[in-house]
Amino acid sequence: DGGITQSPKYLFRKEGQNVTLSCEQNLNHDAMYWYRQDPGQGLRLIYYSQIVNDFQKGDIAEGYSVSREKKESFPLTVTSAQKNPTAFYLCASNHPGDYGYTFGSGTRLTVV
């Protein structure tokens, strides 16, 4: 079945460490997105990519980095520069002309 896989489901990080969240899709979608979700704040866009080897900053890109070396993969690195990284991270994808996005099941990152 086609879909988006995010891993791991839960991730713990010590302060000062970088950590990478995985997002893989087998839907042949061109565009991929990373969102951060905090309670009561809805979804905030971190980065998006419309095509391989190209990506753009979203509304809250500071402290995050991404790469898009393959169409299927869009990993997100949370760097030590991100001051408040504890959150639920969602990856999504779509194709031009699609209705809405397809979402992964999310990764909950906790800084300990």
Added chain:
Amino acid sequence: GEDVEQSLFLSVREGDSSVINCTYTDSSSTYLYWYKQEPGAGLQLLTYIFSNMDMKQDQRLTVLLNKKDKHLSLRIADTQTGDSAIYFCAAHPLFSGGYNKLIFGAGTRLAVHP
């Protein structure tokens, strides 16, 4: 600017109808969406409506769109405990800066009680 607003919480009794409301600011929005998020999970697309429609019905779900007031609602008939979740409204502006942009509301947490 682009904004989507929703009330944060709704509590209903099992078997009653639930109505979740949403307002958006961008009148160019072509499609409007409702997503459902169960605890610890991603967002699941429930339904969508094109901006030239007033209503769309899909089994227990009815979407109403008032384009003049930029108001969208989702009615769930015969609400069940399995409907307890967060519901997100999202708008797709026509002019979205070169990508397929969706603007999400903060989500409405629906609690269904016996």
